[in-house]
Structure formats: C-alpha cells, structure tokens
Amino acid sequence: MPVEVWAFDEHRLGLKPILRKVWAPRGCRPTARGHHRYQWLYLYGFVRPATxxxxxxxxxxVNTALFSALLASFAAEVGAGPDKHxxxxxxxxxxxxxxxxxxxxxxxxxxxxxxxxxxxxxERLWPLTNEPIVNEYFETLEELDEVLAERCRSLADDQDQIRAHTLFEWWPHHN
Known part of the structure; x- marks a missing residue:
C-alpha cells in the first residue's frame, strides 16, 4: 500500500494590510494605502514537500466542522482511502x-x-502566498479572495518552488 507524507497549516489573511519595507529614492517617503479592518479569510494549505x-x-x-469537511475534500483529492495511506x-x-x-x-x-x-x-508556504498582497489595499474580501486564488493556482503549477521552500533535509524525500 502506498504511503505519502503531507503537511498542513492554515493562514489568516484579511483586510488589515501586510506591510513590508520598500526601497525608495533618497528624500522620498514611500506610502502604502491601508485601512485596518478586521475581516478575515483563511487559506488552508496541504503540501507534499517531497514532490x-x-x-x-x-x-x-476555522472550526472543527469546517476542518472535517476540508479533510474529506483533501482525502478525495489525493486518493486517500483503503488503498492509499x-x-x-x-x-x-x-x-x-x-x-x-x-x-x-x-x-x-x-x-x-x-x-x-x-x-x-x-509554514513556509505563507511568504509565497503573501507576495502579491504585500503593501496592497483591498476594499473587500472578494477582491482579496480573487488575488489569493490566482496566486494559489500559479504556485500549484510551480512544484519546484514549493519543494525548494518546504522540503527540509530531514523530511522523507521518497516519492
């Protein structure tokens, strides 16, 4: 029976902006629009570092019922069941x-x-997912959702980058 080792974490993102330092010409102060609003989305990431x-x-x-549903969806997506652990x-x-x-x-x-x-x-997925939303202002959670969904799609297609960020030397390397 095949066995795969995956890792999971969730990440809270919302309308409170993620700010980072940026380079600017001397004497010019960069600005980033922001309006702290405490409305959140949660990004759930399952990763198989070996691949x-x-x-x-x-x-x-986030709650137990939702997490149960996510586990069921994940298991179906990767084919976990009686023939795959x-x-x-x-x-x-x-x-x-x-x-x-x-x-x-x-x-x-x-x-x-x-x-x-x-x-x-x-945990190493979150700097990758945050990249397109850093220093950005989103009016609604729907706008943030669209940007996150697009970023997640592009990261799913870049397995080399995911592996480079998540495959620790002690993690099982077999496929």
Missing part, C-alpha cells in the same frame, strides 16, 4: 484535536510538538 504538490482551500472561518503532519490547534473531528479513512493525523512552527514545512 511540491499542494492542495489549497480558501474559507471564511496519507500521513498528515499538523499542529495541535483546537479544531485539529477536537473530539468530534471526523478523519476520513486512509488519512492519519500526526501532531507536531507545541510551539514548533520552525519544523512545520507548511
């Missing part, structure tokens, strides 16, 4: 460990130690 495959979902919240490495967020979480057949959850994001390959 650079990614599966993305964008939603407007998928180990999913993730953190111990409350909705990941809830008693009423429904884990599909063929999917096994393995939890990282607390406070250890540096060993989570999926």
């Amino acid at each position: 650079g495959q990614v599966v993305w979902f964008i939603a407007d919240g 998928v180990i999913l490495v993730l953190d111990g967020a409350g909705w990941h460990v809830a008693k009423d979480l429904e884990v599909p057949e063929g999917l096994e959850l393995m939890f990282l130690p607390p406070y250890s994001p540096q060993i989570q390959p999926a």
Whole structure:
C-alpha cells in the first residue's frame, strides 16, 4: 500500500494590510494605502514537500466542522482511502484535536510538538502566498479572495518552488 507524507497549516489573511519595507529614492517617503479592518479569510494549505504538490482551500472561518469537511475534500483529492495511506503532519490547534473531528479513512493525523512552527514545512508556504498582497489595499474580501486564488493556482503549477521552500533535509524525500 502506498504511503505519502503531507503537511498542513492554515493562514489568516484579511483586510488589515501586510506591510513590508520598500526601497525608495533618497528624500522620498514611500506610502502604502491601508485601512485596518478586521475581516478575515483563511487559506488552508496541504503540501507534499517531497514532490511540491499542494492542495489549497480558501474559507471564511476555522472550526472543527469546517476542518472535517476540508479533510474529506483533501482525502478525495489525493486518493486517500483503503488503498492509499496519507500521513498528515499538523499542529495541535483546537479544531485539529477536537473530539468530534471526523478523519476520513486512509488519512492519519500526526501532531507536531507545541510551539514548533520552525519544523512545520507548511509554514513556509505563507511568504509565497503573501507576495502579491504585500503593501496592497483591498476594499473587500472578494477582491482579496480573487488575488489569493490566482496566486494559489500559479504556485500549484510551480512544484519546484514549493519543494525548494518546504522540503527540509530531514523530511522523507521518497516519492
């Protein structure tokens, strides 16, 4: 039976801008429009570091019922079931460990130690997904959703870049 090792994490993005320093001519102060509004989208990223495959979902919240549905969709997408075993490495967020979480057949959850994001390959996806939204102003969550969806599509087609960012030397390298 084939076994694949994947990693998972979620990332909160919203109408509160992500600001970064930028170069500007001496004496010129760069500006970035912003209006802090606390409305959020959540980007869910499943990554297989050995190959650079990614599966993305964008939603407007986080909870156990939604996470159960995402696990079912992910399992169907990658073919997890009685003939294929998928180990999913993730953190111990409350909705990941809830008693009423429904884990599909063929999917096994393995939890990282607390406070250890540096060993989570999926954490390395977020600088890549943030790139087109840094120093940008979005009027609505729908505008942000469109930009994120396009970025996720382009990253899904660039498995070499995903692998370069997420494949740690100690992570299983077999395909």
